[in-house]
Amino acid sequence: MDFSLLGPISVATGSGELALGPAKRRSVLALLLLQPNTTVPLEQLIDSLWEDEPPEHARTVVQGHVSRLRATLAGGGAEAYGIELATHGSAYLLRLPEELIDAHRFGELVALARPEAAPRDAVPLLREALGLWRGPALTGTVTSPPFAAAAHALEEQRLTATEALARAHGALGEHEQAAAILYTAAVNNPLREGMVADLMRALFRTGRQSDAMEWFHRTRRLLDEDLGVGPGARLKQAYEEILRAEEAGNAVAAAATPAADGPAGAAPRAARSGAEVPDRPVDPRVPAQAGSATGGHSGTPARTNGPPPVPHLLPRPPARFLGREQQLATLTTVPQSALPGESPLAVVTGPAGVGKTACAVQWAHTYAGAFPDGQLFADLRGFNEGAAAEPVEILRDFLLALGTPPERVPTSAQSASALFRSLVAGRRLLVVLDNAESSAQVRPLLPGGPHCATVVTSRSRLDGLVATDCARPVALQALGADEGVALLGAMLGAERVADDPDAARELVALCDGLPLALRAAAAQLTARPRWRLARLAAALRDERRRLALLSAEDTGVAAALRMSVARLSADDARLLSALAASADGHLNASVAAALAGSDPQRIQDGLDRLTEMHLVDEESTDVYTISTLTQLFARDEGPADGRGER
CATH class of the missing domain: 1.10.10.10 (Winged helix-like DNA-binding domain superfamily/Winged helix DNA-binding domain)
Structure with missing residues (x-):
């Protein structure tokens, strides 16, 4: 099942396209696809579907469209692809693997292409990406400002990819192809100065100096007539570079003399073919990989002479960690049991305070040697105060830790995710993603290499990762009586616990066997060395005080x-x-x-x-x-x- 946004809105299956119905229903689907695996409030759908004041029955109309879409997708076999259109209160969520959306695949292909560093590889990637377009983006949706803005953003990405493809051809010396690609795009976007500047350079390099100059003067007139402004810096820079190159070429031709053993009238090759125009004025202070001809970036790190950095971002090992042998053993088998080509993924789940982070970090430290190319760690803040961490924020930290210069880190989550997967594809790397809120938050952060392993912790089961990414669930339960008493002994000292064994077991029961609660109880007793365990147990029997007593500063049940x-x-x-x-x-x-x-x-x-x-x-x-x-x-x-x- 494939979802198309880069052209008419459509859903294709093995037996043909699904009948999506009227424009508003297609628009509902488009808005959900533009925010996949994210809850979209009903009010946002209403505001996007009606440019003017929505009718009184707008909520009913949207609910009807969602219901019909759900039935249509189900009839097309959506369940087999892990696709679900779910209702969450007054919001809707379209769960699906994002690779099924053509706009997502387009973004990943563009992010993987490196037109300057690896132009020969970039050309097929960018051609495949641009080949996904079947017309203007979001065709068939309603004509409201939100959809117009979304279509404009997608179109901007298409033009950027077109410019990147031309740069890749230029880097290979294929200036005719670069000029042909840019010509059509520039005709349709005559005021896009960076594109015109690139076209001028490509035309000049093919020997069409007059055509290059004509594009400059044509664009200058349009800017003056339509906007009342003159050419910008990039357009003027291209114009001046061509003028300087022409003057240099003429001077060389005038001074040239025939070679003693060459044919009469032969001139140096540079004078015959025209001097090469650099993408930007040469500045010895600027590294050769600092940017592209259009002032953008390809999302790839600058080349360095040394080996790539090896990040070690794990937090310190958990103090007095005990037990969990079965869960640690299960984590160890996950990389070993992965099928060829798969990137191993485990999800450690359990209730609040059960010790998920401690278990994952303990295992990561124990087996760090199996991942010599580094260990990455991030707190996704899924169950903290405030908003959960955005994937692009975490990806930026990861890319910087892997040696990507700050100016080369992509600003969009899709491009940053693609670059991250590209960088770690051949490495033996461990990624620990702690405190995840949802599967959608985790997916952009997953490495793609078969030698990379990922451990995720969450209070939610993250069934989506199990369904779409074959994640191995590792469930943590509360500690049993013996394990809980052992933890108290590790925290307080074995002698103190041995003096009051019945009270120790009662404390474990009053703490529901939660390591967080037991550690908070141990903190109370550590601060009161003269208290016997029975005294704290008596205090905890008072249900009105129990939660307050099982707290220690900024942590507690x-x-x-x-x-x-x-x-x-x-x-x-x-x-x-x-x-x-x-x-x-x-x-x-x-x-x-x-x-x-x-x-x-x-x-x-x-x-x-x-x-x-x-x-x-x-x-x-x-x-x-x-x-x-x-x-x-x-x-x-x-x-x-x-x-x-x-």
Whole structure:
């Protein structure tokens, strides 16, 4: 299944194109494809579909179009491709592998091309990219400002790729091809001065000096008549370079004399063919790879004489790390079990405070030697205060760590992602992506090389990565009684725990076996060396004080749970608050529906989402548990922390 934005909006399958219906329905699909794997609010769809004041029934119209699109995609076999058009409250999300969108493939091909550094490879890449265009972008959508702006942005990318293709031909000495490519584009974009400047240079290098000069004067007249301005610096620079080259060529021709053993009238080759015009004035202070002829960049790092840098970005190993032997062993098997050509990927998941980051970092330090080309680490801030990290922000840090000069780092996530994959394709590299919010946030950050491994941690299961990228789930559960007591012993000293073993086991139970809670309890006892463990256990029995006691400055169970609940919709946050009223934390869909005052089918969907976020655990079919600490938090905080009500 292929989605097209670079021309008429269409969806192609093995049996033909799907019937998408009227312009507004195509426009809904186009807007979702322009923001794949991202929730698009209903209000944004309405604002984009109606240029004037939308009708009163606009919401119903959009909902109808979404419903028909969902049915059309399902009829075309979307599920087999990992495609889902989902509803999230008053927003919609089109989940799909972005490689199915022609605009995404176009961006990746352009980003991989290096017209100056590797022109012979760049030509087929750029030709393939431009071959994806089937007409003006977003043809068939409504004529509103948002779609006009999006179409203009895509067209700008096409022109940039056209200029890059011409530069690649020029670097190969194929100036006729460069001139032919630029001629048609310049005719259609006569005021694009950089393109005209490149065309002038290409024409001059083919011996068509008069045509090059005519383009300058033609563009100068258009600028004056249409905009009331004169030529810009790049256009004047090309004009002056050609004039200087002509004068130099004439001077050489006038001074030339026939060679003693050559034919009469023979002139030096430079005088016969015309002096070569450089892409920019030669400045000994500027490195040869500092930029391109059009003032842009290809997104590739400058060449250096030394070996590429080897980044070591892992945080310090976790202190007093114990247990998790099974999960560490599973992580070790992931690179070994990957099929040929695959880039191994593991997803460490579990509830807040269970120690996902510690487990991933511990494994990364243990096996860092298996990745001699470096280890990258990034906190994606998926469950922190504020907004999650944008992929382009993380990619910039990665590219800089890999030696890419700052001015060569692409500004778009697609290009930066393509360059990242290109740089690490042949390296043995480990990437640790901590605290991910969603699969869509992670995908641009995944390396593509078969010798690169990635470990992702998240409170969400990230089923999308499992479906589309064959990620290996590694689930972390709360510690058992013996493991929890061992952690307390490592933090407090074995003798102190041995003096009060029953209280130690009670502390583990009161902390729900969460390493974060146990470490916070250990911090309380470390600060009070005269306290016996039984005294803290007695204090924690008071449910009104328990969450407050299991906090230490900027860390604690309540803070961690707050970040999880903040990512819920308002409906799911209310459901969690209702589940907190369960007497023993064990329930099924019918009990949950009774507590929430809703029908079981709707509650089932909410339970599934809470389970995916590890706020509820599904022990078996229709048997759910909610931990005591989560119940206490939900009772204290109430339902208003959901994203929908903030």
